[in-house]
Amino acid sequence: MAKSAYYEPGTNGVERLPTAMTMFHASPLLMRSPHWHAQVEVNFIVRGWAHYKMSGHEVKFRQGELAMFWGGLPHYLDDASEDLIYAGGHLPLVHFFRLRLPTDVQSRLMQGATLVTSDTDAADPVNFARWNQYARSGDPMRAGVAVNELLLRIERIRFGAYSLLSGDSASSGAPGMDHQTSPIVVRICDYIADNFREDIDSADIACAADIHPKYAMNVFKKSTGMTINEYVNLLRLSYAQALLMLDDANVLHVAMESGFGSLSAFNKSFRKIAGMSPSDFRRDVRGHPSMTGNERAPRELSHQ
Structure with missing residues:
Protein backbone atom coordinates (compact mmCIF):
# COMPACT_ATOMS: atom_id res chain seq x y z
CA MET A 1 0.00 0.00 0.00
CA PRO A 175 15.17 -21.74 29.32
CA GLY A 176 12.15 -20.16 30.92
CA MET A 177 11.29 -18.35 34.11
CA ASP A 178 10.02 -19.88 37.33
CA HIS A 179 7.95 -18.54 40.22
CA GLN A 180 11.07 -17.68 42.24
CA THR A 181 12.87 -15.67 39.57
CA SER A 182 9.91 -13.54 38.42
CA PRO A 183 9.82 -11.21 41.47
CA ILE A 184 13.59 -10.79 41.24
CA VAL A 185 13.39 -9.71 37.61
CA VAL A 186 10.60 -7.28 38.50
CA ARG A 187 12.76 -5.71 41.24
CA ILE A 188 15.72 -5.45 38.86
CA CYS A 189 13.58 -3.81 36.17
CA ASP A 190 12.06 -1.40 38.69
CA TYR A 191 15.48 -0.14 39.76
CA ILE A 192 16.79 0.12 36.19
CA ALA A 193 13.66 2.04 35.13
CA ASP A 194 14.35 4.68 37.76
CA ASN A 195 18.10 4.93 37.21
CA PHE A 196 19.09 3.90 33.65
CA ARG A 197 20.32 7.41 32.78
CA GLU A 198 22.66 7.39 35.78
CA ASP A 199 26.06 5.72 36.17
CA ILE A 200 24.88 2.32 37.43
CA ASP A 201 26.33 -1.17 37.11
CA SER A 202 25.30 -4.74 37.93
CA ALA A 203 26.51 -4.41 41.53
CA ASP A 204 24.29 -1.35 42.13
CA ILE A 205 21.30 -3.11 40.60
CA ALA A 206 21.83 -6.32 42.58
CA CYS A 207 22.18 -4.37 45.81
CA ALA A 208 18.89 -2.58 45.15
CA ALA A 209 17.22 -5.94 44.48
CA ASP A 210 18.79 -7.32 47.69
CA ILE A 211 20.51 -10.26 45.99
CA HIS A 212 24.06 -11.27 45.14
CA PRO A 213 25.36 -9.68 41.88
CA LYS A 214 26.24 -13.02 40.28
CA TYR A 215 22.81 -14.44 41.07
CA ALA A 216 21.14 -11.28 39.73
CA MET A 217 23.03 -11.58 36.44
CA ASN A 218 22.19 -15.29 36.09
CA VAL A 219 18.49 -14.84 36.85
CA PHE A 220 18.12 -11.88 34.48
CA LYS A 221 19.97 -13.62 31.65
CA LYS A 222 17.89 -16.79 32.07
CA SER A 223 14.62 -14.85 32.04
CA THR A 224 15.27 -12.31 29.28
CA GLY A 225 18.06 -13.68 27.12
CA MET A 226 19.96 -10.45 27.82
CA THR A 227 22.57 -9.47 30.32
CA ILE A 228 21.71 -6.71 32.76
CA ASN A 229 24.15 -4.38 31.01
CA GLU A 230 22.57 -5.12 27.63
CA TYR A 231 19.13 -4.22 28.99
CA VAL A 232 20.41 -0.99 30.55
CA ASN A 233 22.01 -0.09 27.22
CA LEU A 234 18.78 -0.89 25.37
CA LEU A 235 16.81 1.57 27.51
CA ARG A 236 19.51 4.18 26.98
CA LEU A 237 19.54 3.56 23.22
CA SER A 238 15.77 3.78 22.96
CA TYR A 239 15.89 7.11 24.76
CA ALA A 240 18.79 8.31 22.60
CA GLN A 241 16.96 7.32 19.42
CA ALA A 242 14.22 9.84 20.26
CA LEU A 243 16.68 12.58 21.29
CA LEU A 244 18.45 12.28 17.94
CA MET A 245 15.19 13.34 16.26
CA LEU A 246 15.50 16.84 17.71
CA ASP A 247 16.64 19.48 15.24
CA ASP A 248 19.40 20.73 17.54
CA ALA A 249 20.55 17.24 18.61
CA ASN A 250 24.24 17.03 19.38
CA VAL A 251 25.56 13.47 19.40
CA LEU A 252 27.86 14.02 22.38
CA HIS A 253 25.07 15.67 24.37
CA VAL A 254 22.68 12.82 23.48
CA ALA A 255 25.26 10.26 24.62
CA MET A 256 25.66 11.94 27.99
CA GLU A 257 21.95 12.67 28.44
CA SER A 258 21.09 9.02 27.73
CA GLY A 259 23.44 7.71 30.39
CA PHE A 260 26.45 6.62 28.36
CA GLY A 261 29.74 7.49 30.01
CA SER A 262 31.57 8.18 26.76
CA LEU A 263 30.96 8.91 23.11
CA SER A 264 32.86 5.79 22.06
CA ALA A 265 30.63 3.54 24.21
CA PHE A 266 27.54 5.23 22.78
CA ASN A 267 28.75 4.83 19.17
CA LYS A 268 29.58 1.16 19.70
CA SER A 269 26.23 0.30 21.32
CA PHE A 270 24.21 2.33 18.82
CA ARG A 271 25.92 0.78 15.81
CA LYS A 272 25.35 -2.71 17.23
CA ILE A 273 21.56 -2.37 17.26
CA ALA A 274 20.97 0.18 14.47
CA GLY A 275 23.62 -0.93 12.01
CA MET A 276 24.85 2.65 11.68
CA SER A 277 26.44 5.36 13.78
CA PRO A 278 24.34 7.89 15.72
CA SER A 279 25.57 10.62 13.36
CA ASP A 280 24.44 8.65 10.30
CA PHE A 281 21.09 7.92 11.96
CA ARG A 282 20.56 11.62 12.68
CA ARG A 283 21.64 12.58 9.15
CA ASP A 284 19.36 9.94 7.63
CA VAL A 285 16.38 11.19 9.62
CA ARG A 286 17.02 14.81 8.74
CA GLY A 287 17.35 13.87 5.08
CA HIS A 288 13.79 12.58 4.93
CA PRO A 289 11.26 15.00 3.41
CA SER A 290 9.02 16.76 5.88
CA MET A 291 5.33 15.96 5.99
CA THR A 292 2.95 18.48 4.49
CA GLY A 293 -0.63 19.20 5.43
CA ASN A 294 -1.87 16.92 2.64
CA GLU A 295 -0.01 13.90 3.91
CA ARG A 296 -1.64 11.32 6.10
CA ALA A 297 -0.46 11.56 9.71
CA PRO A 298 -1.09 9.02 12.43
CA ARG A 299 -4.27 9.83 14.31
CA GLU A 300 -5.82 8.64 17.51
CA LEU A 301 -9.35 7.33 17.08
CA SER A 302 -12.02 8.37 19.51
CA HIS A 303 -15.10 6.31 20.30
CA GLN A 304 -18.16 7.75 21.99
Whole structure:
Protein backbone atom coordinates (compact mmCIF):
# COMPACT_ATOMS: atom_id res chain seq x y z
CA MET A 1 0.00 0.00 0.00
CA ALA A 2 1.33 3.44 -0.89
CA LYS A 3 1.42 6.20 1.69
CA SER A 4 3.07 9.59 1.32
CA ALA A 5 4.09 9.94 4.96
CA TYR A 6 6.15 7.63 7.14
CA TYR A 7 6.51 7.06 10.84
CA GLU A 8 9.60 8.52 12.47
CA PRO A 9 10.65 7.93 16.10
CA GLY A 10 9.10 10.81 18.03
CA THR A 11 10.75 12.95 20.65
CA ASN A 12 7.82 12.18 22.96
CA GLY A 13 6.98 8.73 21.60
CA VAL A 14 7.48 5.20 22.83
CA GLU A 15 11.23 5.41 22.24
CA ARG A 16 11.53 8.40 24.59
CA LEU A 17 9.56 6.54 27.27
CA PRO A 18 11.34 3.18 27.58
CA THR A 19 10.02 2.49 31.07
CA ALA A 20 6.45 3.78 30.60
CA MET A 21 3.29 1.79 29.95
CA THR A 22 1.68 3.41 26.90
CA MET A 23 -1.44 2.53 24.92
CA PHE A 24 -2.68 3.36 21.44
CA HIS A 25 -5.71 3.06 19.15
CA ALA A 26 -4.83 4.49 15.77
CA SER A 27 -4.47 4.33 12.03
CA PRO A 28 -0.67 3.97 11.82
CA LEU A 29 1.91 5.11 9.33
CA LEU A 30 4.26 2.73 7.59
CA MET A 31 7.92 2.73 8.61
CA ARG A 32 10.71 3.24 6.11
CA SER A 33 13.28 1.54 8.35
CA PRO A 34 13.40 -0.54 11.54
CA HIS A 35 13.05 0.97 14.98
CA TRP A 36 13.26 -0.54 18.44
CA HIS A 37 11.94 0.19 21.90
CA ALA A 38 12.47 -1.43 25.27
CA GLN A 39 8.92 -2.76 25.74
CA VAL A 40 6.87 -5.77 24.72
CA GLU A 41 4.36 -4.62 22.12
CA VAL A 42 0.74 -5.79 22.04
CA ASN A 43 -1.24 -5.33 18.80
CA PHE A 44 -4.95 -5.99 18.30
CA ILE A 45 -6.08 -5.54 14.69
CA VAL A 46 -9.42 -3.77 14.84
CA ARG A 47 -9.76 -3.50 11.07
CA GLY A 48 -7.68 -4.37 8.01
CA TRP A 49 -4.26 -6.02 8.13
CA ALA A 50 -0.65 -5.19 8.99
CA HIS A 51 2.60 -6.73 7.74
CA TYR A 52 5.71 -6.54 9.93
CA LYS A 53 9.33 -7.36 9.26
CA MET A 54 10.69 -8.73 12.51
CA SER A 55 14.18 -9.83 13.46
CA GLY A 56 14.53 -13.12 11.59
CA HIS A 57 10.98 -13.47 10.23
CA GLU A 58 8.00 -11.68 8.69
CA VAL A 59 4.40 -11.83 9.86
CA LYS A 60 1.00 -10.57 8.73
CA PHE A 61 -1.59 -9.69 11.38
CA ARG A 62 -5.23 -9.80 10.23
CA GLN A 63 -8.47 -8.31 11.49
CA GLY A 64 -9.50 -9.80 14.82
CA GLU A 65 -6.05 -11.16 15.66
CA LEU A 66 -4.13 -10.34 18.81
CA ALA A 67 -0.32 -10.35 18.63
CA MET A 68 2.59 -9.75 20.97
CA PHE A 69 6.34 -9.35 20.37
CA TRP A 70 9.48 -7.97 22.03
CA GLY A 71 10.21 -4.49 20.71
CA GLY A 72 13.86 -4.53 21.77
CA LEU A 73 14.79 -6.23 18.50
CA PRO A 74 14.62 -4.03 15.38
CA HIS A 75 11.26 -4.35 13.59
CA TYR A 76 9.00 -2.30 11.37
CA LEU A 77 5.56 -2.04 9.79
CA ASP A 78 6.38 -2.19 6.07
CA ASP A 79 2.92 -2.76 4.54
CA ALA A 80 -0.72 -2.46 5.58
CA SER A 81 -4.24 -2.14 4.26
CA GLU A 82 -5.59 1.36 3.65
CA ASP A 83 -8.23 0.85 6.31
CA LEU A 84 -5.87 -0.48 9.02
CA ILE A 85 -6.79 0.38 12.59
CA TYR A 86 -4.82 -1.25 15.37
CA ALA A 87 -4.90 -0.95 19.12
CA GLY A 88 -2.73 -2.13 21.96
CA GLY A 89 0.03 -1.13 24.28
CA HIS A 90 3.73 -1.15 25.03
CA LEU A 91 4.57 -3.13 28.17
CA PRO A 92 7.79 -2.34 30.05
CA LEU A 93 9.50 -5.47 31.33
CA VAL A 94 8.44 -4.63 34.86
CA HIS A 95 4.84 -5.31 33.74
CA PHE A 96 5.68 -8.11 31.33
CA PHE A 97 7.33 -10.25 33.99
CA ARG A 98 4.31 -9.87 36.26
CA LEU A 99 2.18 -11.66 33.66
CA ARG A 100 1.13 -15.23 34.42
CA LEU A 101 2.01 -16.71 31.06
CA PRO A 102 3.57 -20.09 30.23
CA THR A 103 7.33 -19.84 30.71
CA ASP A 104 8.01 -20.90 27.13
CA VAL A 105 5.93 -17.95 25.88
CA GLN A 106 7.85 -15.40 27.93
CA SER A 107 11.28 -16.79 27.12
CA ARG A 108 10.58 -17.17 23.39
CA LEU A 109 9.10 -13.70 23.05
CA MET A 110 12.21 -12.25 24.66
CA GLN A 111 14.34 -14.10 22.09
CA GLY A 112 12.44 -12.83 19.06
CA ALA A 113 9.33 -14.96 18.54
CA THR A 114 5.94 -13.41 17.74
CA LEU A 115 2.79 -14.63 19.44
CA VAL A 116 -0.42 -14.54 17.37
CA THR A 117 -3.89 -15.67 18.41
CA SER A 118 -7.27 -15.58 16.65
CA ASP A 119 -9.04 -16.52 19.88
CA THR A 120 -10.66 -13.10 20.31
CA ASP A 121 -14.27 -11.95 20.54
CA ALA A 122 -16.61 -8.99 20.07
CA ALA A 123 -15.59 -7.52 23.44
CA ASP A 124 -11.98 -6.94 22.39
CA PRO A 125 -12.50 -3.96 20.02
CA VAL A 126 -14.64 -2.24 22.66
CA ASN A 127 -12.20 -2.96 25.48
CA PHE A 128 -9.07 -1.83 23.62
CA ALA A 129 -10.78 1.46 22.69
CA ARG A 130 -11.81 2.04 26.32
CA TRP A 131 -8.37 1.17 27.70
CA ASN A 132 -6.78 3.70 25.37
CA GLN A 133 -9.25 6.39 26.46
CA TYR A 134 -8.67 5.61 30.14
CA ALA A 135 -4.87 5.58 29.72
CA ARG A 136 -4.98 9.03 28.08
CA SER A 137 -7.63 10.53 30.36
CA GLY A 138 -5.21 12.13 32.82
CA ASP A 139 -7.03 10.32 35.63
CA PRO A 140 -4.54 8.07 37.48
CA MET A 141 -7.29 5.71 38.67
CA ARG A 142 -8.68 5.22 35.16
CA ALA A 143 -5.17 4.71 33.81
CA GLY A 144 -4.49 2.10 36.49
CA VAL A 145 -7.69 0.25 35.65
CA ALA A 146 -6.72 0.26 31.95
CA VAL A 147 -3.31 -1.26 32.70
CA ASN A 148 -4.72 -3.93 35.01
CA GLU A 149 -7.48 -4.93 32.59
CA LEU A 150 -5.05 -5.12 29.66
CA LEU A 151 -2.68 -7.34 31.64
CA LEU A 152 -5.54 -9.66 32.58
CA ARG A 153 -6.61 -9.83 28.93
CA ILE A 154 -3.09 -10.82 27.92
CA GLU A 155 -3.01 -13.52 30.59
CA ARG A 156 -6.21 -14.99 29.14
CA ILE A 157 -4.26 -15.87 25.98
CA ARG A 158 -2.98 -19.01 27.72
CA PHE A 159 -6.50 -20.51 27.82
CA GLY A 160 -6.99 -20.51 24.04
CA ALA A 161 -5.11 -21.47 20.90
CA TYR A 162 -2.10 -19.38 19.90
CA SER A 163 0.97 -19.67 17.67
CA LEU A 164 4.57 -18.68 18.31
CA LEU A 165 6.19 -17.64 15.03
CA SER A 166 9.94 -17.36 14.91
CA GLY A 167 13.03 -17.05 12.79
CA ASP A 168 16.64 -17.85 13.54
CA SER A 169 16.63 -15.48 16.52
CA ALA A 170 14.13 -17.55 18.51
CA SER A 171 14.86 -20.85 20.16
CA SER A 172 12.10 -23.27 21.16
CA GLY A 173 14.47 -24.79 23.70
CA ALA A 174 15.23 -21.55 25.53
CA PRO A 175 15.17 -21.74 29.32
CA GLY A 176 12.15 -20.16 30.92
CA MET A 177 11.29 -18.35 34.11
CA ASP A 178 10.02 -19.88 37.33
CA HIS A 179 7.95 -18.54 40.22
CA GLN A 180 11.07 -17.68 42.24
CA THR A 181 12.87 -15.67 39.57
CA SER A 182 9.91 -13.54 38.42
CA PRO A 183 9.82 -11.21 41.47
CA ILE A 184 13.59 -10.79 41.24
CA VAL A 185 13.39 -9.71 37.61
CA VAL A 186 10.60 -7.28 38.50
CA ARG A 187 12.76 -5.71 41.24
CA ILE A 188 15.72 -5.45 38.86
CA CYS A 189 13.58 -3.81 36.17
CA ASP A 190 12.06 -1.40 38.69
CA TYR A 191 15.48 -0.14 39.76
CA ILE A 192 16.79 0.12 36.19
CA ALA A 193 13.66 2.04 35.13
CA ASP A 194 14.35 4.68 37.76
CA ASN A 195 18.10 4.93 37.21
CA PHE A 196 19.09 3.90 33.65
CA ARG A 197 20.32 7.41 32.78
CA GLU A 198 22.66 7.39 35.78
CA ASP A 199 26.06 5.72 36.17
CA ILE A 200 24.88 2.32 37.43
CA ASP A 201 26.33 -1.17 37.11
CA SER A 202 25.30 -4.74 37.93
CA ALA A 203 26.51 -4.41 41.53
CA ASP A 204 24.29 -1.35 42.13
CA ILE A 205 21.30 -3.11 40.60
CA ALA A 206 21.83 -6.32 42.58
CA CYS A 207 22.18 -4.37 45.81
CA ALA A 208 18.89 -2.58 45.15
CA ALA A 209 17.22 -5.94 44.48
CA ASP A 210 18.79 -7.32 47.69
CA ILE A 211 20.51 -10.26 45.99
CA HIS A 212 24.06 -11.27 45.14
CA PRO A 213 25.36 -9.68 41.88
CA LYS A 214 26.24 -13.02 40.28
CA TYR A 215 22.81 -14.44 41.07
CA ALA A 216 21.14 -11.28 39.73
CA MET A 217 23.03 -11.58 36.44
CA ASN A 218 22.19 -15.29 36.09
CA VAL A 219 18.49 -14.84 36.85
CA PHE A 220 18.12 -11.88 34.48
CA LYS A 221 19.97 -13.62 31.65
CA LYS A 222 17.89 -16.79 32.07
CA SER A 223 14.62 -14.85 32.04
CA THR A 224 15.27 -12.31 29.28
CA GLY A 225 18.06 -13.68 27.12
CA MET A 226 19.96 -10.45 27.82
CA THR A 227 22.57 -9.47 30.32
CA ILE A 228 21.71 -6.71 32.76
CA ASN A 229 24.15 -4.38 31.01
CA GLU A 230 22.57 -5.12 27.63
CA TYR A 231 19.13 -4.22 28.99
CA VAL A 232 20.41 -0.99 30.55
CA ASN A 233 22.01 -0.09 27.22
CA LEU A 234 18.78 -0.89 25.37
CA LEU A 235 16.81 1.57 27.51
CA ARG A 236 19.51 4.18 26.98
CA LEU A 237 19.54 3.56 23.22
CA SER A 238 15.77 3.78 22.96
CA TYR A 239 15.89 7.11 24.76
CA ALA A 240 18.79 8.31 22.60
CA GLN A 241 16.96 7.32 19.42
CA ALA A 242 14.22 9.84 20.26
CA LEU A 243 16.68 12.58 21.29
CA LEU A 244 18.45 12.28 17.94
CA MET A 245 15.19 13.34 16.26
CA LEU A 246 15.50 16.84 17.71
CA ASP A 247 16.64 19.48 15.24
CA ASP A 248 19.40 20.73 17.54
CA ALA A 249 20.55 17.24 18.61
CA ASN A 250 24.24 17.03 19.38
CA VAL A 251 25.56 13.47 19.40
CA LEU A 252 27.86 14.02 22.38
CA HIS A 253 25.07 15.67 24.37
CA VAL A 254 22.68 12.82 23.48
CA ALA A 255 25.26 10.26 24.62
CA MET A 256 25.66 11.94 27.99
CA GLU A 257 21.95 12.67 28.44
CA SER A 258 21.09 9.02 27.73
CA GLY A 259 23.44 7.71 30.39
CA PHE A 260 26.45 6.62 28.36
CA GLY A 261 29.74 7.49 30.01
CA SER A 262 31.57 8.18 26.76
CA LEU A 263 30.96 8.91 23.11
CA SER A 264 32.86 5.79 22.06
CA ALA A 265 30.63 3.54 24.21
CA PHE A 266 27.54 5.23 22.78
CA ASN A 267 28.75 4.83 19.17
CA LYS A 268 29.58 1.16 19.70
CA SER A 269 26.23 0.30 21.32
CA PHE A 270 24.21 2.33 18.82
CA ARG A 271 25.92 0.78 15.81
CA LYS A 272 25.35 -2.71 17.23
CA ILE A 273 21.56 -2.37 17.26
CA ALA A 274 20.97 0.18 14.47
CA GLY A 275 23.62 -0.93 12.01
CA MET A 276 24.85 2.65 11.68
CA SER A 277 26.44 5.36 13.78
CA PRO A 278 24.34 7.89 15.72
CA SER A 279 25.57 10.62 13.36
CA ASP A 280 24.44 8.65 10.30
CA PHE A 281 21.09 7.92 11.96
CA ARG A 282 20.56 11.62 12.68
CA ARG A 283 21.64 12.58 9.15
CA ASP A 284 19.36 9.94 7.63
CA VAL A 285 16.38 11.19 9.62
CA ARG A 286 17.02 14.81 8.74
CA GLY A 287 17.35 13.87 5.08
CA HIS A 288 13.79 12.58 4.93
CA PRO A 289 11.26 15.00 3.41
CA SER A 290 9.02 16.76 5.88
CA MET A 291 5.33 15.96 5.99
CA THR A 292 2.95 18.48 4.49
CA GLY A 293 -0.63 19.20 5.43
CA ASN A 294 -1.87 16.92 2.64
CA GLU A 295 -0.01 13.90 3.91
CA ARG A 296 -1.64 11.32 6.10
CA ALA A 297 -0.46 11.56 9.71
CA PRO A 298 -1.09 9.02 12.43
CA ARG A 299 -4.27 9.83 14.31
CA GLU A 300 -5.82 8.64 17.51
CA LEU A 301 -9.35 7.33 17.08
CA SER A 302 -12.02 8.37 19.51
CA HIS A 303 -15.10 6.31 20.30
CA GLN A 304 -18.16 7.75 21.99
